[in-house]
Amino acid sequence: MLEDVAPFAPATFLRQQVEAHPEAPMLLAGDDQRTWAEFASRAAQVAQALRAEGVGPGDRVAFVDRNGLPHFETLFGCALLGAVHVAVNWRLAPGEVGAVLADAQARVVVADPGAGGVGGRLLPDQLAATGARRLVLLGPLPEGSAPDVPVVGYEAWLADRPAEDPGHQPALAEPAIQLYTSGTTGQPKGVVLSQANLATAMATARRVFGIRADTVSLVAMPLFHIGGIGWALAAMSQGGTSVVLRDVDPGVVLDLVERHRVTETFVVPAVLMALLAHPRIQDADLSSLRTVFYGASPIAEDVLVRCLDRFGCGFAQLYGMTETTGAITMLAPEDHDPSGPRRHLLRSAGRPLPGVELRVVDPADGRLLPPGQVGEVQTRSPFTMLGYFRKPEETAATIDPEGWLRTGDAGSLDEEGYLFLHDRIKDMIVSGGENVYPAEVENVLLGHPQVADAAVIGVPDDRWGETVKAVVVPAPGAPPADELAPALLAYCRERLAHYKCPTSVDLVPSLPRNPTGKVLKRVLREPYWQGHERRIR
Template sequence: MTLGALLSSLASDRPAITCNGRTITFAELDARASQVAHALVRDGVRPGDRVAVLTRNRTEWFELLFGAARAGAVLVGLNWRLAPPEIAAIAADAAPALVLAGSAERALLPSGFRVVDLDSDHEAWIAGLPTTPPAVPVAADDVVLQLYSSGTTGLPKGARLTHANLLFTPRMGATAYGMSAASVNLLASPLFHIGGTGYGLTTLGLGGHTILMSEVVPSAIAAAIEEHGVTHAFFVPAVVQMLLDAPPGPDLSSLQVIAYGGAPMTEALLKRAIGVLGCAFLGVYGMTETAGSVTALAPADHDRPELLRSVGRALPWHEVAVFDPVTGDPSPVGEVGEIRVRSGQNTVGYWNRPAETAATLTADGWLCTGDAAYADADGYLFLHDRIKDMIISGGENIYPAEVENAVAGAPGVADVAVIGVPSERWGETVKAVVVPADGATPTAEDVIAYARTRLARYKCPTSVDFVDALPRNASGKILKRTLRAPYWP
């Protein structure tokens, strides 16, 4: 099975995607995906070539995904929230044969790429082309999607996902999320994330109706739930918080299951959400490299207070275990180690990153997540800390090394460390701890403004502390646990 074959099996007059007031059926999606595939072939895109997309959420994203799948191409998701230099770096790494961009996002691209404007050129680009798939051989183990996430050094890494990886998502939807062809799924996460495209394929892959939000506006999300009778949704905790804080009004009683993940959910927020919204909640854990969720905390598990901090147990088709990251031996019950995953969902590796691929994928098939956790006797996983110093703010992964590299160049900065501190709205937010240069008196405003010229706004510090020296161990490594201690009980 391939993504293109899956779509062919679903072609009907049932609604597939609704976005910005427009609904297309599965038959229309099937036909338009084939037209995209023919347009790619006509324009010289060969099997294995990268085709990049830079746009906010829109129906055309899925037309391009399935179209690229039928043309044997690899769709590359570009994060429009990044600063232009960051987008340029990722685009240079992916080297796409073609870029499809929204009119507003097109301005973020560097010159030198062939671009199809999704707002002004897309319809003409596919007009008159066949509505049946082109004769391009495609296999289940071909790479079809490449999504980027920063590494611990701040360098972007393109995780390569195959048709076979992504075709677990409908199974995930049916088994973990309780979805079916009758489900109406609200998708608000950005499609350049696995929590967007991967989660979107759950209901879509089962023949259900997807309500695609172009942006996260709590009032619009609530209105869409009522208008379309939404049964399922996935939200990062920050969006759950926003939804609870939005003015009351819309009827949300159609909701059956809200899945949450992408960042830790506090017990207080989770209990409030369960009490206010009255539907079932499903906690999930996964990553781009695993093509989505690998564990789930089932709705019934939420009745057990001792499990509310757990990310659940492995889904049936995965092996998920905790290992000593130094020895590689399995960790005993209750002992913290690194989460590792062995699954058909695991990435085949990073694009142009053989060393990082080798460090992530073991010879016997385990994927090293870099996340620390312990497992109880029943197999429930509890995230303990991060082996990597990653900060998760509003569902976005932020790596301190990248922010430190940017802030270190600010005038008057001699040394800097970046940590995550609690945020009521975003879960975590970025704090820079700065040692001023001799005789210099930089302000917090100066440091933040400098960072914003070099990084996406969500990665930039929201506060700055000034200190005489950073705490270090005997080998000179900054003791970030010491820096975080005053802010985390």
């Protein structure tokens, strides 16, 4: 099977696409456009610049900035040289960025000093801990900064480099990219993905997702996330065109779909909700769309039905994680039928992709559970990461000797093999001995017309150990808290078993989310659990 996917390793498919259609458009980002030949020349210059810094196969090169052409130039420059590209979340706080850079031990750091947490005078201190040989700037350093490592501007760094491909031929077992987990439950970990991981994912995009040479892909997710870079590489691997969005703005998304006749995209449910709420959604021309892929966080059934009605194209849900190189299951477009007898599948994450094994086990004793019973979802496939960078104990705790990866997600499989996710195991609420999965309660709350967003958490309770609390963002025009909160409690009691129902409701202007749209429930829980024995995870 690995021989079949070998052509889809990034360096390999870049060379193939340049040979096949050098003048075809590859990338569009703002006002910038690159053909395959133009892009390959720039990537080769990056590779040569890295080699001049002493970077070789297996060395780490960190990148810190928003979505844009330099991200791809650096990634493919690493691929042509055999180096490992490390994408860093530019939205992290300065100390968090420093921790990631130190963990990655990058030889070269390419960064915009003004991007998120990298700003200010902290950048030199962060770099000092990495052992980096060179800081390549995508923007000016703040006045007065004096890094301890040599500094050069990005364009000056590339100016005299020959556009010559160094010719590294990737082995499928070698590392290709390193992405960091979101850190919502602790310190971020570097997930090392191999050439084989990426190549298998790219081959799957062709065989299962319908990505092909005429694809015009909108890249809306951040490129430090597997849903961003994995999705971007999917269209590139087939010779398609990628339209890169620097920052998500629903109006800009609609404009780009119309202007470039976008055929496929991948977005998180929060973006779908923002698009539905945008004034232009009613008259936007979305006729070019073939399939909208969505995932990375739960979606309310009501939101999905409204999207199906308005967008008029196929929808496909993808479920996966960084450690599985993205998607391992898909709910296909034909399973999105809100008016048919299988409407319940709208709550499913779909069935395993080819080559993926899934099982559900009791998290306490590892016992295999039958269809319908909720436990921890585990998976085994060619998509599974090599491991966490320099963390063998954490890797061993996540992947067992037989190759089964613990996802940390609570779910169940039905008789047909459809996966139904209930929540993260760590987010499960145990109230009076009963297990409550917040996603189920949140889905009910989001069906209320006066709720714009909602999260459910467990809070301390003297009688039950913990009880269910709803944290709700009211919709525009909703009544005041003293009217809305009791109305929502009554609404839930009509639709859920009593033990699952919230016992209190907090109204907030917005929910804390990470860049991929996942609610930071640890942040929501923390104020309530201070002074209590339960660890805030």
